[in-house]
Amino acid sequence: MFEKFRKKSVVSESSQLETLREVLRRNPEDNDLAKVFPQVMPLSAVSSAWPGPIERLGDLPFGVSWALADPQNYFRYVSWDMSRKWEASGTNWRGLAMENLTELSRRYPYAGSKKGADGRPFVLSLLNEDSMGPSRLLVPGLFQDLFGDDYIVAIPERTCGVAYRNGLVGEEALLANDLIDGCFKVGTEPMSNERFDPKRFWVL
Secondary structure (H helix, E strand, O other): OOHHHOOOOOOOHHHHHHHHHHHHHHOOOOOOHHHEEEEEEEHHHOOOOOOOOEEEOOOOOEEEEEEEEOOOOOEEEOOHHHHHHHHHOOOOHHHHHHHHHHHHHHHOOOOEEEEOOOOOEEEEEEOOOOOOOHHHHHOOOOOHHHHOOOEEEEEEEOOEEEEEEOOOOHHHHHHHHHHHHHHHHHOOOEOOOOOEOHHHHOOO
16 A cells, blocks of 8 residues: 555755755746645755745644646746746735645545545545645645544655544544554655644645
């Protein structure tokens, strides 16, 4: 079930940052704001060394940056030059990025689910093909139709989010916990095995 997340050798953070700077210098500016989305990031990425807008996500152990996405799931992070250009023109690019994410998320909210004996989903896998599963947790109330106001979320791996109904017991609780702990344990880029109130993500 977790084969996708088998650990691989990871390039050092400093090397990743240098590669990112080079890509931003080399590629032409893409001003298509319809492609910009917020991205949940490891908290360790939040630093003055990051070559573009990035900040801590509320009081959570995560950061948030912004990137332009293409159909091949290639992300080019928003640079300082890009953000300054948009802001100079009076464009609320962060607001537009959230609108893009909300539209995408409502069309394709989750990748998979497991239903209980009552026929209702009790856990959702946010392992979406667009690699923005965890970012969907930024959309207020996205899963309230399924879970009401009482549910829990997690981001065990950089490309994998989980949402599940609060108060699970027995096999349902075991499955939800195994999904989170398994992704965190074998993931290429583990994030956190903590569980959170979804409202803590609704800060953008």
